[in-house]
Amino acid sequence: MPITGNARVAGVMGWPISHSLSPKLHNHWLSVMDIDGLYVPLAVRPDDAVDAIAMAGRLGFRGLNVTVPHKQTALAVVDNADELATRIGAVNTIVFDEEGASVGTNTDGYGFIENISQRQSGWDFTKGPAVVLGAGGAARAIVVALMEAGAPEIRVCNRTHVRANDLVSDLARPGHAEAVLNAVLWEERDDALAGAALLVNTTSLGMVGKEPLDIRLDALPEFACVNDIVYAPLETRLLRAAYHRGNPTVDGIGMLLHQARPGFEAWFGQVPEVDNVLRLHVLAGTQE
Numbered sequence: 146m147p148i149t150g151n152a153r154v155a156g157v158m159g160w161p162i163s164h165s166l167s168p169k170l171h172n173h174w175l176s177v178m179d180i181d182g183l184y185v186p187l188a189v190r191p192d193d194a195v196d197a198i199a200m201a202g203r204l205g206f207r208g209l210n211v212t213v214p215h216k217q218t219a220l221a222v223v224d225n226a227d228e229l230a231t232r233i234g235a236v237n238t239i240v241f242d243e244e245g246a247s248v249g250t251n252t253d254g255y256g257f258i259e260n261i262s263q264r265q266s267g268w269d270f271t272k273g274p275a276v277v278l279g280a281g282g283a284a285r286a287i288v289v290a291l292m293e294a295g296a297p298e299i300r301v302c303n304r305t306h307v308r309a310n311d312l313v314s315d316l317a318r319p320g321h322a323e324a325v326l327n328a329v330l331w332e333e334r335d336d337a338l339a340g341a342a343l344l345v346n347t348t349s350l351g352m353v354g355k356e357p358l359d360i361r362l363d364a365l366p367e368f369a370c371v372n373d374i375v376y377a378p379l380e381t382r383l384l385r386a387a388y389h390r391g392n393p394t395v396d397g398i399g400m401l402l403h404q405a406r407p408g409f410e411a412w413f414g415q416v417p418e419v420d421n422v423l424r425l426h427v428l429a430g431t432q433e
């Protein structure tokens with residue numbers, strides 16, 4: 146459909162932004178659903194993020210995705226951040242209402258759960274402990290999502306141990322019958338896999354241009370699901386090793402695809418689907 150004067154506009158704000166796959170993803174949905182709308186990349190320097198988020202509402206944007214390094218800034222500047230974004234400490238999705246007031250949420254954990262549930266049909270997150278490698282923003286969203294999904298125990302293992310400790314003390318909720326959170330030393334990551342039902346890599350290790358993730362999977366039960374949120378390359382060394390020893394594996398691109406759905410629905414009024422055509426479209430040209 147041609148873009149008219151009534152087109153709904155949304156975008157993704159980050160610095161840098163040229164690597165973002167979100168424009169390709171949302172514009173594919175707009176095209177297949179024949180929606181009069183547009184989704185644009187917005188390269189916004191860190192010093193300009195506060196003004197740019199406010200201005201987007203005044204310019205008539207329906208909403209924004211917010212990515213590195215603006216997610217914490219977005220939490221601080223939105224008019225209303227929901228409980229989930231506040232708990233995680235970051236906003237990745239903003240919806241502007243009729244008056245231009247901004248509501249912020251975080252859909253990264255939703256994307257994580259939906260990806261594993263789709264690729265390992267109906268995966269049961271309650272069936273055993275989860276090991277989360279990393280303690281950055283992505284790890285925070287994933288730990289909260291795992292707690293909500295009923296994981297009985299979450300072992301957070303990070304190179305810089307104080308960040309794992311901080312994550313655990315920020316997210317643990319004493320008095321709530323939720324997951325037990327434990328910070329594990331990076332040097333103990335191999336042993337931390339004993340008895341786990343899920344292993345997730347949220348670090349940048351294994352990504353194109355970075356060192357591979359160095360971990361021995363010997364202690365991991367064979368039924369455990371292994372997920373890498375890295376998607377360039379799609380098959381990381383971690384996923385290959387897990388696959389070869391018989392573990393179910395889930396690659397990282399689906400988390401990106403699913404986290405985009407709630408924003409799209411709020412801005413453009415239709416529920417988008419994540420299917421293989423979308424996966425291939427978004428991945429095209431990313432794996433060289």
Ligand code: ATR
Nearest residue numbers: 279280281282283284303304305308347348349350
């Ligand atoms: P994001 O918000 O995407 O999670 P981040 O906050 O930069 O990004 O976190 C990156 C994660 O990768 C961190 O857990 C980081 O560990 P540190 O907290 O010790 O920095 C982890 N990471 C990056 N390079 C690493 C390396 N060479 N070895 C181990 N962990 C690494």
